[in-house]
Amino acid sequence: MPVMPSLVAPAISVGALAMSDQPVLPVEGDALLRPWTLDDAPAVMEAFQDPAIQRWHVCTADSVEEARDWIAAWQCGWREETGGHWAVVDAGGDTLLGRMSLKSFDLADGTADVAYWMVPSARGNGVCPRAVRTLARWALGPGGFHRLELEHSTANRASCRVAVKAGFEEEGVRRGAALHADGWHDMHVHARVRQG
Numbered sequence: 001m002p003v004m005p006s007l008v009a010p011a012i013s014v015g016a017l018a019m020s021d022q023p024v025l026p027v028e029g030d031a032l033l034r035p036w037t038l039d040d041a042p043a044v045m046e047a048f049q050d051p052a053i054q055r056w057h058v059c060t061a062d063s064v065e066e067a068r069d070w071i072a073a074w075q076c077g078w079r080e081e082t083g084g085h086w087a088v089v090d091a092g093g094d095t096l097l098g099r100m101s102l103k104s105f106d107l108a109d110g111t112a113d114v115a116y117w118m119v120p121s122a123r124g125n126g127v128c129p130r131a132v133r134t135l136a137r138w139a140l141g142p143g144g145f146h147r148l149e150l151e152h153s154t155a156n157r158a159s160c161r162v163a164v165k166a167g168f169e170e171e172g173v174r175r176g177a178a179l180h181a182d183g184w185h186d187m188h189v190h191a192r193v194r195q196g
């Protein structure tokens with residue numbers, strides 16, 4: 001199908017992200033966002049045994065091999081400029097605390113969707129909202145994005161608090177927008193828009 005010529009320049013030029021390595025981003029305090037490695041597969045497999053991660057992300061990992069395939073796809077996302085996926089790790093870089101992702105890159109409009117989970121043992125200490133803030137600071141700054149969207153089920157109160165604490169304003173509810181194991185969920189939309 002022929003491409004219709006656009007009247008505006010893209011917010012992020014094609015190739016602008018992939019030409020650089022995916023950044024390592026220190027999280028204030030005690031953690032790091034770093035690109036995934038295939039060695040993270042056993043920890044990812046373990047994380048997806050958690051009922052809360054299964055509930056809200058609507059999937060499970062059946063084997064370490066499957067988790068390796070996911071990680072390979074996440075790594076590909078950066079090279080293909082479709083998404084950016086980071087492991088949240090401790091300051092030493094080895095212990096997996098969670099996942100931060102920018103999904104569904106739209107380079108023309110400069111938008112992406114934020115997603116995250118934390119392993120059960122790393123919850124309850126505020127690392128998650130600080131990690132989301134770190135990611136947003138990079139994305140809306142050097143990353144060149146204009147708008148980041150974050151949405152969660154209205155039943156997921158912890159995720160709502162993370163969004164608010166990370167500075168994502170509430171924009172409204174998309175009714176019956178996501179199918180979970182227990183049926184359709186209303187999705188609460190938050191967003192941060194680049195200032196200036």
Ligand SMILES: CC(C)(COP(=O)(O)OP(=O)(O)OC[C@H]1O[C@@H](n2cnc3c(N)ncnc32)[C@H](O)[C@@H]1OP(=O)(O)O)[C@@H](O)C(=O)NCCC(=O)NCCS
Pocket residue numbers: 052053056057116117118119122123124125126127128129151152153156157158159161162
């Ligand atoms: C959502 C999640 C990432 C939050 O991580 P976390 O480490 O618990 O985050 P924090 O410790 O910083 O807590 C965030 C806030 O949520 C609140 N909270 C935690 N669990 C809660 C619950 N079950 N109900 C209501 N609030 C809750 C905390 O009190 C805190 O708010 P406060 O600082 O005002 O007290 C984590 O719970 C998780 O991985 N859940 C499963 C996967 C998931 O839900 N992913 C998001 C999908 S949209």
